[in-house]
Amino acid sequence: KEKEEEQRLCEERIRTELDRVVDFWLKYSHDKEHGGFFNCLGKDGKVYDELKYVWLQGRQVWMYSRLYRTMERFHRPEILEAAKSGAAFLQKFARVQASSGPGKCAFCLTRDGRTVKVQRTIFSECFYVMAMDELSRITQDKEMQVKLLFISYISWLMSGQDLFCLCSPQADAESMMDRLIFWVQTDSSDLGRPQLPGDLPINSMAVPMMLLCLVDQLTEGRTDVAEKYKDLSGWCVERILQHIQRDGKAILENVTLNGKELPGCQGRLQNPGHALEAGWFLLQYALKKGDVQLQKTAVDKFMEIPFHTGWDKQHGGLFYFLDVDGHCPTQLEWNMKLWWPHCEALIAYLMAYSHSREPVLLDRFKQIYDYTFTHFADEEHGDWFGYRSRQGELVLDFKGGPFKGFFHVPRCLYMCEKLLDGLLERQDS
Amino acid sequence: KEKEEEQRLCEERIRTELDRVVDFWLKYSHDKEHGGFFNCLGKDGKVYDELKYVWLQGRQVWMYSRLYRTMERFHRPEILEAAKSGAAFLQKFARVQASSGPGKCAFCLTRDGRTVKVQRTIFSECFYVMAMDELSRITQDKEMQVKLLFISYISWLMSGQDLFCLCSPQADAESMMDRLIFWVQTDSSDLGRPQLPGDLPINSMAVPMMLLCLVDQLTEGRTDVAEKYKDLSGWCVERILQHIQRDGKAILENVTLNGKELPGCQGRLQNPGHALEAGWFLLQYALKKGDVQLQKTAVDKFMEIPFHTGWDKQHGGLFYFLDVDGHCPTQLEWNMKLWWPHCEALIAYLMAYSHSREPVLLDRFKQIYDYTFTHFADEEHGDWFGYRSRQGELVLDFKGGPFKGFFHVPRCLYMCEKLLDGLLERQDS
Incomplete structure (x- = not known):
């Protein structure tokens, strides 16, 4: 009994924290002008740098999509819209052109999506996959597909970039995943890291x-x-x-x-x-x-x-x-x-x-x-x-920085809430 | 008078420190088997990692050469030998092959000189120049030139590497310097950093x-x-x-x-x-x-x-x-x-x-x-x-690590001793 009461208090604290964390990022991180999310947020939420980090963009899309899909109280239009907007920003800007290897994603972008830095590792691509796959579970709709098609076409007209993003999030996730597996298991030379003796x-x-x-x-x-x-x-x-x-x-x-x-x-x-x-x-x-x-x-x-x-x-x-x-x-x-x-x-x-x-x-x-x-x-x-x-x-x-975004904290709170609900034999509400 | 006495005490402390610092690195950092210097030394001088960092190799050659040339009490054969050995290691192993751009120096080497990492910046090359130039001021001798020629020839026979290091330290320093200036003022593409928008x-x-x-x-x-x-x-x-x-x-x-x-x-x-x-x-x-x-x-x-x-x-x-x-x-x-x-x-x-x-x-x-x-x-x-x-x-x-070697401390003590000697109107001894 006492243990159960303790777990109930803990669950409440965690649930409240999760709400506050989601509110914080919904309130301060959205870039309404250029899409995507501001990552560098001071302790009070003020943006102190406009760079956009691809790991964190992908993780935020994933987290919003997961919350929208699996927790009733986060199944809200603004969260769905935020996930989609972040994914569109990623599909439009995260993938860099062939000089850094086909299919490579940037590590860091300017506010308006120009590539600042490309890492010679696989992690930007990993979070890209996470984002697209989770999003695909909430947006298997025609409207999304039409939007993506339109964005791809415009971007192709304007820059001659390839039409790779002309596909649904799920297909996009899987094709990036296959590329990742190729890099890890077969040939990593596309990552751009020279073989050194x-x-x-x-x-x-x-x-x-x-x-x-x-x-x-x-x-x-x-x-x-x-x-x-x-x-x-x-x-x-x-x-x-x-x-x-x-x-x-x-x-x-x-x-x-x-x-x-x-x-x-x-x-x-x-x-x-x-x-x-x-x-x-x-x-x-x-x-x-x-x-x-x-x-x-x-x-x-x-x-x-x-x-x-x-x-x-x-x-x-x-x-x-x-x-x-x-x-x-x-x-x-x-x-x-x-x-x-x-x-x-x-x-x-x-x-x-x-x-x-x-x-x-x-x-x-x-x-x-x-x-x-x-x-x-x-x-x-x-x-x-x-x-x-x-x-x-x-x-x-700060609350957000180059390696801290809307990910570890909400994922932890989300997982722990689910687990505690399981322990307390309650349904998610 | 009191101020002079204070400065004299300070000078003594600094001189003693410099002696102790030089002793520490002479005693613990020399790799008698493969040449060059161990960089990673624990608080008591024990080697805790065998990697060799090119910035620190170059700086150590510079510091030994400078002390040998300009301070009577360090004009000792073991210091000259250490400087030469470090420079030979650098000339033999620091420059990497063309895939990382012509003339690029590695950032990090294995104990036996194989390249571990190449930075896409100019600093390894800068410390290479410092080392070679200062060394050239104490070794304008035939014996050095003959040794270098021999090493270059052997290395060429064994690996087919170019014969670039077939030159005196001064010529080596100047040609590397000219390359540096080209990278900084004209065209940095050889550094290997892709131009990103x-x-x-x-x-x-x-x-x-x-x-x-x-x-x-x-x-x-x-x-x-x-x-x-x-x-x-x-x-x-x-x-x-x-x-x-x-x-x-x-x-x-x-x-x-x-x-x-x-x-x-x-x-x-x-x-x-x-x-x-x-x-x-x-x-x-x-x-x-x-x-x-x-x-x-x-x-x-x-x-x-x-x-x-x-x-x-x-x-x-x-x-x-x-x-x-x-x-x-x-x-x-x-x-x-x-x-x-x-x-x-x-x-x-x-x-x-x-x-x-x-x-x-x-x-x-x-x-x-x-x-x-x-x-x-x-x-x-x-x-x-x-x-x-x-x-x-x-x-x-630790006393030595990837960015701490035989450089800032002895350079500071060396400069301060010289300056205090000047203030005290003493000659170097």
């Missing part, structure tokens, strides 16, 4: 994690697509599991392609938040598959290890980076407390507890919850702060 | 600063070379002065090519340490030229402004980055206290005081000196720490 390909946690997340996204409720990507998800899981090192006692961020430890700082790097995120991706996958062994691995290795090594016993919170041998990491921000590892940890432990009902997992959730809500939530203006020092001082006070 | 060329402080420093390096005692680069130094000064903005009240790190303020975070960025470094580069140049107006500008604008805006009134020390309008910078490390801005500030104010004998400039020097020696020097193991939090806690405890 001292820079051998590595298995970086981010890549299989991200692809597993995309497979989950693309296959939901679509058995034909699930069949298509069946091998890929197995490949992703295998690659993720290669990061378990040191006789099962450490999760390392970078390993060789055949799952061995790499030399130097790169090889010794631990990123607890990333491991925890991989943990709930894996657990989610293992629950769907009914793979009991993998469920156990997800919790024991990808949650418990990063939690124990990553938690700051002195000041609380999760470190950003650590070195497995206790050397000082070379990242200047290694000991800072960032909002997103805490978001991932909350999802991970609540998902793990929901499944197993092991009390210790709920204790972990509560410990992380207390730190997170006292350190990142902002009672005054809404949305969350993102960056505190090891000791807990606020170091960067 | 939203990424217009800007005047970033680092570029004219660095080139002015190189002109100073290359022209010392060489009137023919001075004649050759006369226009370039004028161009550099003009470009540096464009960073004075806001009616002369701010130094901004990035401006447009015609000296206007840029929009957004990039345009509002201040880097006090960089401005102070530009300050002493400018003052040095203006003193040589006898340009009284420029001397005043160097001190009033490039020292006093960054000192006043950059000094942390609450906890002391210079911030790493600031936003001119008081927004929070987006760099996670913005409020950290790094060793190198303090090194540059010490040189700047001691040079300014040595010239003008204005007491207030000596007061600034003392203020920075007190913070620097209490926060960065390490009594226990020698050499300096590099990274403290705003409040003063040690955040990264």
